[in-house]
Amino acid sequence: MSSAQPPLKIAILSESPADEAAIAVLAEVALGRQCQRVQPSLRARGWPSVAQVLPAIIRHLHFNTDAAGLVVVVDSDNSVVHLPSHDAPDYFHPYCRMCQLRAVFRQTTKKLPPANGRERVLRGVGVAVPAIEAWYLCGRDEQVTEAAWTAGLEIDRPPYTRPQLKYRVYGTDRPSLYLETQLALEAVRRHQGDLRRLENDFPGFATLAKDLRSWGQ
Amino acid sequence: MIASVAFRNFKALRSTSLALAPFNLVIGPNGSGKTSLIQAILQLRALAKLPLREAVADNERQPEGAEILFRFNPPFDGLEASLTCVSEAVCDLLQVTPLPSGEGVDDWAGLRTRLLSVRSYCFDHEAVASTPALKDGAELASDGCNLAAVLAARRQAFPEAFARFTAELFRLLPEYDELSLIERADQCVQLGLRLADGAELIPAGDLAQGTLCSLAILALAFDPAPPAIVCIEEIDRGIHPRLLRDIRDLLYRLSYPAEAGETRAPVQVIATTHSPYLLDLFREHPEEVVVTEKHGRAARFTRLGDHPDLPGLLAGASLGDLWFSGVLGGVPEDK
Ligand SMILES: [Zn+2]
Numbered sequence: 001m002s003s004a005q006p007p008l009k010i011a012i013l014s015e016s017p018a019d020e021a022a023i024a025v026l027a028e029v030a031l032g033r034q035c036q037r038v039q040p041s042l043r044a045r046g047w048p049s050v051a052q053v054l055p056a057i058i059r060h061l062h063f064n065t066d067a068a069g070l071v072v073v074v075d076s077d078n079s080v081v082h083l084p085s086h087d088a089p090d091y092f093h094p095y096c097r098m099c100q101l102r103a104v105f106r107q108t109t110k111k112l113p114p115a116n117g118r119e120r121v122l123r124g125v126g127v128a129v130p131a132i133e134a135w136y137l138c139g140r141d142e143q144v145t146e147a148a149w150t151a152g153l154e155i156d157r158p159p160y161t162r163p164q165l166k167y168r169v170y171g172t173d174r175p176s177l178y179l180e181t182q183l184a185l186e187a188v189r190r191h192q193g194d195l196r197r198l199e200n201d202f203p204g205f206a207t208l209a210k211d212l213r214s215w216g217q
Numbered sequence: 218m219i220a221s222v223a224f225r226n227f228k229a230l231r232s233t234s235l236a237l238a239p240f241n242l243v244i245g246p247n248g249s250g251k252t253s254l255i256q257a258i259l260q261l262r263a264l265a266k267l268p269l270r271e272a273v274a275d276n277e278r279q280p281e282g283a284e285i286l287f288r289f290n291p292p293f294d295g296l297e298a299s300l301t302c303v304s305e306a307v308c309d310l311l312q313v314t315p316l317p318s319g320e321g322v323d324d325w326a327g328l329r330t331r332l333l334s335v336r337s338y339c340f341d342h343e344a345v346a347s348t349p350a351l352k353d354g355a356e357l358a359s360d361g362c363n364l365a366a367v368l369a370a371r372r373q374a375f376p377e378a379f380a381r382f383t384a385e386l387f388r389l390l391p392e393y394d395e396l397s398l399i400e401r402a403d404q405c406v407q408l409g410l411r412l413a414d415g416a417e418l419i420p421a422g423d424l425a426q427g428t429l430c431s432l433a434i435l436a437l438a439f440d441p442a443p444p445a446i447v448c449i450e451e452i453d454r455g456i457h458p459r460l461l462r463d464i465r466d467l468l469y470r471l472s473y474p475a476e477a478g479e480t481r482a483p484v485q486v487i488a489t490t491h492s493p494y495l496l497d498l499f500r501e502h503p504e505e506v507v508v509t510e511k512h513g514r515a516a517r518f519t520r521l522g523d524h525p526d527l528p529g530l531l532a533g534a535s536l537g538d539l540w541f542s543g544v545l546g547g548v549p550e551d552k
Contacts, residue, residue: 045537079532
């Protein structure tokens with residue numbers, strides 16, 4: 001990680017402080033530089049509140065802060081998984097959370113005039129399939145991949161449930177926020193040197209990493 | 218501890234029953250039975266203090282009087298406790314009868330000891346900020362008015378538990394780094410928190426309402442010898458929505474001590490709330506949420522986990538928003 005550059009100012013919108021801590025680590029690796037998070041931190045009450053509050057957050061960051069970009073990560077739960085075919089020009093899947101969040105970014109930023117020395121707040125969107133705990137298990141549990149989940153959904157037999165993933169990560173059905181944060185950080189730090197495995201197993205993370213790498217261009 | 222409660226003619230609870238879990242979050246409009254549930258449990262405790270009376274014939278009871286039946290979890294599932302009315306409109310008769318199966322048939326004494334430790338709290342920030350007499354620190358009062366004395370006593374008698382309590386306190390409220398309990402010349406204890414950056418000591422009277430209520434809940438969660446059952450009304454009172462996750466974690470520490478690394482017995486928790494933000498945190502455990510509903514003058518209980526379409530509903534909205542919308546029930550009737 002380059003230490004010559006000043007930290008990049010970013011904002012993160014996710015469902016809990018534990019997720020946010022883990023996403024911050026992954027974002028720094030993908031960006032290849034240190035980040036500084038905008039204060040106060042942002043929070044949403046899960047889906048669909050993330051999509052509902054996102055236009056206001058983009059607008060706030062654009063006019064009232066010097067944040068370079070906004071990272072948004074949500075769980076897919078049981079919704080439609082984003083596929084490469086959704087990336088076709090002008091395509092938009094109404095039930096895919098990745099497509100929905102990208103559309104909100106597009107529609108909100110195009111209406112805003114330049115502010116704080118930049119055209120717009122840069123976009124980083126990731127969708128954890130079916131929950132961010134699946135990312136935490138990457139490299140620890142071969143059975144847990146986005147492809148395994150999608151294949152399971154197709155035959156109406158998901159390979160695991162959200163509570164099962166959470167139990168595998170936290171060892172309890174009711175982790176405290178403290179435990180959740182510690183274990184989330186421990187999990188993502190295993191990928192600190194190399195994100196390739198996570199990107200390979202979880203295209204919903206790979207799209208986020210791709211977004212973030214484009215920020216430097 | 219308590220497995221179930223069945224009500225007949227008890228205030229608005231005309232005919233309803235409720236199975237209780239280790240942890241129970243009760244939501245619903247005012248007057249729908251949240252407080253009545255807690256009052257029934259407290260009445261069981263009050264009558265358990267007295268010697269058990271001989272069996273009373275049915276015709277000696279008030280014919281339309283209230284009746285409340287309690288069943289218990291092992292090791293007391295062989296007993297049933299009934300509260301009925303003999304001389305007054307309030308339940309004034311406790312009878313304990315053995316059931317055909319279950320443990321503890323002969324252990325009313327053991328069950329009674331557990332029931333006598335039931336406690337109910339409704340923390341009031343002004344009370345929590347008061348300066349109690351040092352000698353009044355044996356156990357936390359229902360409004361939290363002796364918190365400073367309880368903590369001073371705990372510091373003396375259970376230094377390890379006290380240290381874990383303060384460590385958690387500074388993790389939850391990182392703006393502070395010292396808990397001050399000053400024993401004054403008049404034998405009263407004054408509580409304060411020292412700011413981490415400025416080293417300024419903030420006396421309890423100047424602390425925020427939510428900080429004081431959080432302190433009381435924290436003290437309860439780290440009680441080295443907690444009650445068997447804890448009822449807490451309006452658990453979210455004064456607390457910022459972003460801190461409710463910590464409050465939920467503290468309550469879980471009581472109900473599921475092993476998962477929090479505690480070695481003591483589980484405490485059954487019955488907490489009430491009006492906060493959709495707190496309810497959001499039970500998405501993974503809807504079976505822990507009790508909805509109270511009032512139709513006309515009659516109220517009843519349902520478990521959110523029994524809602525047939527909950528997973529489908531949750532795909533489109535948060536639990537708190539669903540509750541507010543009315544689709545889960547537990548909302549006031551239109552005027
Ligand atoms: Zn898509």
